[in-house]
Structures are given as C-alpha cells and as structure tokens.
Amino acid sequence: MAHGSTRPTSRDVAQAAGVSQAAVSLVLGDKWRGRVSEATAQRVREAAQELGYRPNLAARNLRLGRTRTVLLVVPALTTEFFAGVYTGATRVAARHGFGVVLYPSPEGIGPARNPFASAQAALDGVLASSMAADALTAIRGDQLPLVMLDSDPEGSLGAATVNLDIADGVHQAVDHLLALGHRNFLHLAAGIASWTFEVRARALTERLAAVPGATVRTAHAPISIDGARAAAEAALAPTDGRPTAVVCDDDQLAAGAYKAARRLGLRVPDDLSVTGLDDLALATAIDPELTTVRLDAELFGERGMQALLDVLEGRTPDGGDIPVQLVLRGSTAPPRGA
Structure with missing residues (x-):
C-alpha cells in the first residue's frame, strides 16, 4: 500500500x-x-x-442521523423458530452494515421494561411479531419505522407487514386429513390472543364448514408440552364421539397430544392422527415422526429485515405471503374402519 x-x-x-x-x-x-x-x-x-x-461509520451515521441498529422484538426464545428468524434477519442486516439487537418480550406476551433510555435515539427501526405488540408499545418502538411480522395487514401498527401463508398451511393439513377419511376433528389451539392464532382457527373452521358431516371441537392450551397434554387429555377422554384427528397450532402442542394419547391408551396414528405446525427439530424427535407444516423461519427473518431496510430507504417493500409446505410423516393415517 x-x-x-x-x-x-x-x-x-x-x-x-x-x-x-x-x-x-x-x-x-x-x-x-x-x-x-x-x-x-x-x-x-x-x-x-x-x-x-x-x-468511518461513526461519521457517516452522524451525517445520516442513524445508528445503523435495529431492534427485533420476539415473543420468546423458547423454540428454535425465533432463533431462525433472528439468523435470517441478521444475515440481511449485515450485508447492509446494520446490527440487530434481539429483545424477547418477557413471558412471551405483555408489556416489558424499556431496555433503552430512549429507543428513538438508540435505534433506526424495529421488526416485531404481533405476539409482542404490547411489549412494542411499552418500549415506544411503535414511534420508530416499524415492520410487523405475523400480523394483521389491515390493522398493523407498522409501515409494512410480512407474513407466512399460515392459512394455506392449515388448509394443506386439513385437506390431507380429510383425504384420509377423517371427519371428527379436535383443534388443539394456542391459548394466546394473537392474530396469527386467530388465522389458524378461522382457516380450520372455514375448511371444515364446507365438508358434510365434518365436526370440530376446540381445546385451548398454553404453548407448552405439559399444558397441551393436560388440555388434550381432557378433550379426548370421553369415548363418545372421540375425535380421530388432532390439528395442533404448533409442534409443541402436538407433542403434548402424543403424551395425552399414550395416557389414554391410544396409538398414533392407528387411533389418532396428529398434525403440527412449524417443523421444529422436535417434529422428528418424537415417534412416530410428526406430519407438520414447515415454516421457513430464516426466510421469514430475511424478508422482514429487507422490508424494514426498504422502509428506511423510502421504498415500498415487496408484497405477498411466504409459501409454506406440509411435510408428511408417520403421525397421520386413515381412521379405524375407514
């Protein structure tokens, strides 16, 4: 040189x-x-x-009035799904010279203490899940350029929303079970008031409403294996009109349904078919392996971060939901006598 x-x-x-x-x-x-x-x-x-x-990034940021730092607010770090979202988001951010601060909302939902003296001064923008909306308001992240993940595009706080096509994923799972001959369903639903779980419930009931003779009952459970086991056990205990298929809002709930079935002397999939949603590592750790809807968490994070960078640069982010895919494994089969 x-x-x-x-x-x-x-x-x-x-x-x-x-x-x-x-x-x-x-x-x-x-x-x-x-x-x-x-x-x-x-x-x-x-x-x-x-x-x-x-x-000289410090001088450059001073000229731009930017810190080149964004906040990713997630409901919790209890599953690898949000780790995947973070991985994808940081990959795109790094290509553009941005850093990402990860902020999990305590208890998964609800308001949280502001981690910054002033979020507006410390950050350029925020990427947040609908499940963390209360925490977002508490840290005044809604005062910054904001992109919402997994959120209602009609009532979003943010300048843009990025969603996975969850409704289509539920439709794929239900259509698979219907094709096997199932007509009596249990929806093991996440007991959290959130748009993303409302989408799951609506997609399930709409699909089954069009099928003569199909029935569905709903049991709500916390997103934990033990909580799901207790809820599923109570819902499946009556032998009269017992469901032959359980559609679960996520893979942890499905693992709880497996435990409930075992306690009740039921075999998966001989007596009970089970589907999940996420395709976590857990889906192939349980036996039989779980039929579930694969969500690409890293692509979700990448698309979310790209949308936020577009908003910061005054561009309109790309639209369209991210496709999802049903993965067939050993937890589904025709009902007995079909």
Missing part, C-alpha cells in the same frame, strides 16, 4: 478507481443502483478492498 501507516480515505479510493468521491459514497453506501454502472461499482469495491479502506 502506498499510504504507509496512514488510513486510506474515500479520496484515495476515488483516485484508484478513477471516479468521483460522490461515486465512492454511493457505491460503499449501497445506493449506487440506477446512478452508476455495475462496472463502476465493481471498480470502486475492488479499489476499496485493495487499499484496505474502511468507511
């Missing part, structure tokens, strides 16, 4: 690449598209790398 021990500047990069300093700022600030050519952008990046140039 020709600069000895002195730190290279953007002017040095501009001279080496044969461009203006403004072009260097555009390229290294990832704002060059439509303003300089791809070839020029590549030349600037190569010059910066060769010179060992690192932009």
